[in-house]
Amino acid sequence: MSGDNNTFLSMRNVKIEYTSGHHIVQAVNDVSLDIERGESLGLVGETGAGKTTIAKAIMQILPVPPAIFKKGEIWLDGQNVVELSETEKIKIRGEKAAMIFQDPMTALNPLLTVGDQIGEVLAVHNPKMAKREIMEKSIEMLETVGIPGERFAEYPHQFSGGMKQRVVIAIALACNPELLLADEPTTALDVTIQAQILDLIKELQKERKMAMMLITHDLGIVAEYCDRVAVIYAGEIVEYANKEELFRRRRHPYTKGLFGSLPSLTGNEKRLSPIPGLPPDPTHLPMGCKFAHRCRHASPECKNREIPLVEIAPGHMCRCLKAHIKGGD
Ligand SMILES: Nc1ncnc2c1ncn2[C@@H]1O[C@H](COP(=O)(O)OP(=O)(O)O)[C@@H](O)[C@H]1O
């Protein structure tokens, strides 16, 4: 699954903690995943599962401290970003990978025009580019995301939420990254414009043949916008497969639970059944399967030993001793 020329991102056994007072939060626990060039991977899981931490680790923008990168490798286009110097990291950010955050307001500087914010990124990565060229390119980027070039000299507060997120996308794409990390890019937006923004991201991703990691807690979004899916629970990948395989033959009880809490598309004959209980306390993770205390199939063995991520069908990985149990969702 990794190591060939087509793999753009390869995370290997990444473990990340945060120190929080006297406690250690085990945020990301031995995560390995790959994204091929041009491919779109959905990273799905509840709040607190470790999704944003993974994306920030790829960008090398974790707040250290409190974050501690305990171990692992993050290969981006053949370079292990963990080992790069700060100067090299700055170059990678924007050119190899760029990130869109959940809330466009925190990503934008209220004191700078949107045009200047795009220009700033271009200038950092192209120190020799003339002012005029930077301005032309910034206007072109605005138009690429559906904002009229004339709005170049306006400030963020003059834009609606959806338009602000378009500006954020323009900034992210200004230096032609090969991987886009989109961290719940529409959660903070009005539902009526969520699809517009996701469609725009998808269209640009296809056009530019970018790889993408789309972070979401919404399986509906995964169904529409991703090629492959990694389901993450308590900092661990619990299931990993291509989208069709996962939607047809999901095997992990947590994944099944996520599907069970989706509204039925065929009407209301199937009631919503949210997963009972809560995720474990990340400062005191249990032994064995982290989902066992919420799982109706769990046996003592599930709680007594570490459960490996096993390939249960070609390209379909699952971290569950009961993966052979059919149905139940
Ligand atoms: N700066 C931080 N300091 C301490 N703990 C943090 C910090 N950022 C995230 N965490 C903790 O790390 C875990 C994973 O968080 P996060 O990566 O934000 O998850 P997600 O994006 O899936 O909601 C959570 O338990 C969260 O509380």
Ligand SMILES: [Mg+2]
């Ligand atoms: Mg998050």
